[in-house]
Amino acid sequence: MPTSELQPTSRLGLRPLIIIMVKAPRAGAVKTRLSPLLCEQSIHQIATAFIQDTVVKAKGVTPHVMLAYTPRDGREVIKEILRAHLEPDRLVWLEQQGQDLGARLEAATYRGAALGFSP
Numbered sequence: 001m002p003t004s005e006l007q008p009t010s011r012l013g014l015r016p017l018i019i020i021m022v023k024a025p026r027a028g029a030v031k032t033r034l035s036p037l038l039c040e041q042s043i044h045q046i047a048t049a050f051i052q053d054t055v056v057k058a059k060g061v062t063p064h065v066m067l068a069y070t071p072r073d074g075r076e077v078i079k080e081i082l083r084a085h086l087e088p089d090r091l092v093w094l095e096q097q098g099q100d101l102g103a104r105l106e107a108a109t110y111r112g113a114a115l116g117f118s119p
Helices: 040-061 074-082 101-114
Strands: 018-023 065-070 092-095
Touching: 018 040, 018 074, 018 101, 040 065, 040 074, 065 074, 065 101, 092 101
Parallel strands: 018 065, 065 092
Antiparallel strands: none
16 A cells, blocks of 8 residues: 555544455355346346445545455455445455454454554
8 A cells, every 4th residue: 555545644643544344245155135136137237337346435535445355365456346336455455353243343454553553
């Protein structure tokens, strides 16, 4: 991540960060509750649109957005989804760590704090 991306602060001296937990859209792995109603292609399109919309809206709130992604090789897939809408390299990227969602959220929060971001 470019150093300039870490610099801006609010007038209170805070550096707010939005953390988005994201799973790379893969057939049979995302939005599985929709599978009785929709085909895999439609499910993939919905998951892709959710990622795009969520990240673009978050960047409209603060320049500091972290994508905590899974699976391990999902980063490039997600980057490609976002490329048409923004510069993916201007995001903070973190592979999700932990056995369950609570542990993964905690790890992402600690990483954001370690990078100097605040709520």
